Amino acid sequence: MGENVQVKWTRAFQHLETLATACDEMRGLPLPVTQLWVFGQFLESPADLDSVHVALAVDLPEVPWLSAPAGASHWANATRMARNPFTPVWRSARAPIWNHFVVRPALVWDASEGVLSDALTAIRDEKADRVRIAAPGTEELRARLDDELAISLAAMRSRVSAYSEKRWSPGKLEPVADDLHAVTSGYLDILDARR
Known part of the structure; x- marks a missing residue:
C-alpha cells in the first residue's frame, strides 16, 4: 500500500478474514505462528484507515519488541500479509501479547482452535468489546x-x-x-x- 492510501473498513475486514484463514492453512511453515490478534483503530470504529494493526504470536522463547523473528518475511509473503494493508508486530507466544502499544487486542485465529468466527462476527457487527481482552492494571x-x-x-x-x-x-x-x-x-x- 502506498503512503496516505486509505482502505475502506469493510475491505480491511475482508483482508483480516483472509489472513486468519491463511494462518490456518500455513501451519506447516517453519515459523511457528500460533495466534493472530487484531488491535488498534480497526476495533474502535468502522472508519477508513491506513492499515490494520495485527500481532502475531510465535512459539519462540523471546521476540524483542519491534523486531521480526527469522522467517517472518517469508511467512508474510506466503500468507500475502505483506501485500495487504497490515502493520504487524511479532510477539512471543510464551508471554502476554499486550503491552503499551498492543492495547486490548482481540484474538481472531489460534493454532489449536483455528479461525475464531465468533470473534470475527463480533468485530464485523461493531461489538469488538465483547471479544477484546481486558486492559492490564x-x-x-x-x-x-x-x-x-x-x-x-x-x-x-x-x-x-x-x-x-x-x-x-x-x-x-x-x-x-x-x-x-x-x-x-x-x-x-x-x-x-x-x-
Whole structure:
C-alpha cells in the first residue's frame, strides 16, 4: 500500500478474514505462528484507515519488541500479509501479547482452535468489546514493560556484537544492520513508554 492510501473498513475486514484463514492453512511453515490478534483503530470504529494493526504470536522463547523473528518475511509473503494493508508486530507466544502499544487486542485465529468466527462476527457487527481482552492494571503493565526492556536490551547487545563481527567481513551488512535498527528502535520505544 502506498503512503496516505486509505482502505475502506469493510475491505480491511475482508483482508483480516483472509489472513486468519491463511494462518490456518500455513501451519506447516517453519515459523511457528500460533495466534493472530487484531488491535488498534480497526476495533474502535468502522472508519477508513491506513492499515490494520495485527500481532502475531510465535512459539519462540523471546521476540524483542519491534523486531521480526527469522522467517517472518517469508511467512508474510506466503500468507500475502505483506501485500495487504497490515502493520504487524511479532510477539512471543510464551508471554502476554499486550503491552503499551498492543492495547486490548482481540484474538481472531489460534493454532489449536483455528479461525475464531465468533470473534470475527463480533468485530464485523461493531461489538469488538465483547471479544477484546481486558486492559492490564498499571503495575501489571509496568512489570510487562520491565520484562520487555530486559529482553530488548539483551537483544540489542547481541545484535551490536553481530554487527561488529560482520562490519568488515565480506557479504551484505544490511540484514545485520536492519536487525540492529529494529531491536534498538524497540528498546527505545519501551524505554519511552516506561517514563
